[in-house]
Amino acid sequence: QKEVEQNSGPLSVPEGAIASLNCTYSDRGSQSFFWYRQYSGKSPELIMSIYSNGDKEDGRFTAQLNKASQYVSLLIRDSQPSDSATYLCAVISDQGAQKLVFGQGTRLTINP
Amino acid sequence: DARVTQTPRHKVTEMGQEVTMRCQPILGHNTVFWYRQTMMQGLELLAYFRNRAPLDDSGMPKDRFSAEMPDATLATLKIQPSEPRDSAVYFCASGSGTNTGELFFGEGSRLTVL
Numbered sequence: 001q002k003e004v005e006q007n008s009g010p011l012s013v014p015e016g017a018i019a020s021l022n023c024t025y026s027d028r029g030s031q032s033f034f035w036y037r038q039y040s041g042k043s044p045e046l047i048m049s050i051y052s053n054g055d056k057e058d059g060r061f062t063a064q065l066n067k068a069s070q071y072v073s074l075l076i077r078d079s080q081p082s083d084s085a086t087y088l089c090a091v092i093s094d095q096g097a098q099k100l101v102f103g104q105g106t107r108l109t110i111n112p
Numbered sequence: 113d114a115r116v117t118q119t120p121r122h123k124v125t126e127m128g129q130e131v132t133m134r135c136q137p138i139l140g141h142n143t144v145f146w147y148r149q150t151m152m153q154g155l156e157l158l159a160y161f162r163n164r165a166p167l168d169d170s171g172m173p174k175d176r177f178s179a180e181m182p183d184a185t186l187a188t189l190k191i192q193p194s195e196p197r198d199s200a201v202y203f204c205a206s207g208s209g210t211n212t213g214e215l216f217f218g219e220g221s222r223l224t225v226l
Contacts, residue, residue, distance in 0.1 A: 042219075043220055098212050100215065102147075107153075
């Protein structure tokens with residue numbers, strides 16, 4: 001079982017709709033969770049971090065965390081074509097050197 | 113404008129040759145990560161340093177890969193000898209020690225081994 005799992009997509013969403021991206025993780029002791037966005041041919045950039053159960057909102061983005069279910073999600077409201085990218089879920093393991101492990105990423109396309 | 117700088121941006125080499133990739137982390141950052149990205153495997157962690165000390169290199173093929181931080185402004189990743197399966201984009205990322213998950217990535221070094 002991979003440490004961080006995501007549906008690789010592609011996920012296609014019409015402009016203006018809500019895009020929902022999901023992620024599960026295997027280490028029950030993990031405490032820190034992140035969403036990175038990667039445009040094609042570019043490097044990943046951090047867009048959200050979440051550390052406590054519940055929702056965290058930042059503009060059109062909402063991160064959701066459920067530690068009991070070992071589940072993290074990212075919602076993008078009012079999706080724009082500029083949101084088309086690969087979204088990477090990342091988790092810091094509670095063990096060892098606190099390394100940041102990434103999921104495979106979900107490719108999101110927003111259709112005008 | 114603080115950023116992570118990686119060199120070279122592109123490298124084409126032949127199997128068996130030595131490849132060295134360099135990274136200058138953001139000034140003041142004390143954590144440095146090396147990742148490799150391929151279509152099949154995604155982003156794989158190769159090595160991780162905190163305050164220049166290697167903390168984890170379990171993802172790195174030890175027989176051919178080595179990673180070092182000779183000083184706080186330079187991290188290196190070396191492959192010797194290189195193989196076609198090493199072809200990938202190699203990313204360096206740096207962060208501050210307070211939260212190792214909030215990383216700034218360099219633009220990457222695209223390696224092609226023929």
